[in-house]
Amino acid sequence: MTISEKILLAHTNKKEIYPGEFILADIDLCLGNDITAPLAIKEFEKLPLSKRRIFDNKKIALIPDHFTPNKDIKSAEQCKLVREFAKKYEIENYFEVGRMGIEHALLPELGLVKPGDLVIGADSHTCTYGALGAFSTGVGSTDLAFAFASGKCWFKVPQTIKFIYYGRLNKWVSGKDIILYTIGDVGVSGCLYKSMEFSGEVIGVERRA
């Protein structure tokens, strides 16, 4: 099994899983920002009262980072909605301006994502946490709303492509160049619904991120 398959399996009650299979898995952390969380919050608040409960107030991260400090009235309203939701449901990992950072840099820095975790986020760069040995992926805001309440999300177990890098990097060549080179080879659609596994001596945590 690949790392991705092992992490997904560990978050289900199944004995085995296979690429292509649909599973429902337990989430360790779900993330929303000031663009995507408001949509999720509105969907969450439509749930019947009996189901309108946060599954775990420690496992939700709300990070208003896109249009903050608020750039206009609309973004201020979006952030206000997120702030009020965080207060109402006592969300522990809400980050106000002053404590806020770009979500995918902030969560690893604070130790809120760790190897082996299963993380979803309503942001397409959520896959960053793969750098730490977690399985993470972007989801839509309605999936996020469902996860707020249930702590679960559905997945189609992805196939994995392995990337192995040999050699040492020249001066001024960085992780950015490695990933641009890789995208140049596989194309921007080359890994649709695939898990990418990176290996090789030069691929440290920072370069993977």
Next chain:
Amino acid sequence: MAWSGEPKAWSEYKSDKNAHYSEIKEYDISNLKPLVAYPDLPSNIKPAEELEDVRIDQVVIGSCTNGRLSDLRIAAEILRGKKVHPDVRLIIIPATQNIYLEALREGLIETFIKAEAVVSTPTCGPCLGGHMGILAKGERAVSTTNRNFKGRMGDPESEIFLASPAVAAASAIKGKISVPEDIL
């Protein structure tokens, strides 16, 4: 703001030797040169040194991909004692408050301001054309963000060239797409 420091249990997984991959890609990166992805796709790559006389209006160093302390250190190494080209706005965005503070302590922020760059509070801002550096029609930017789709950073007729912090910093000084060797 510091790392929460609370030790947490984690599980380290490794792929099995007989794990099934849909594909295995192997690359020798020994001869890799600094690259640039030209508009409008991240896959449009060329060695930065081959892009001659591509004049630019703005440079962004930051985002979830390249706003780390290590990225800022590289930018500062190139910008130290230099000035941003008079036709260029250089916007530097540390990804978190902690990175900002460390950059301040290390003197990186001072280097940036003396080089006539601006330093922003953490935000995704210009990466998605949100704020803090929107491009006008016909303007061109070098950016360490991760997408250069049409209109991503502003007007649909603006252009984004993706590159590393090293290429971005060198380009900001020269006013056109450049490699660090052109500066140092």
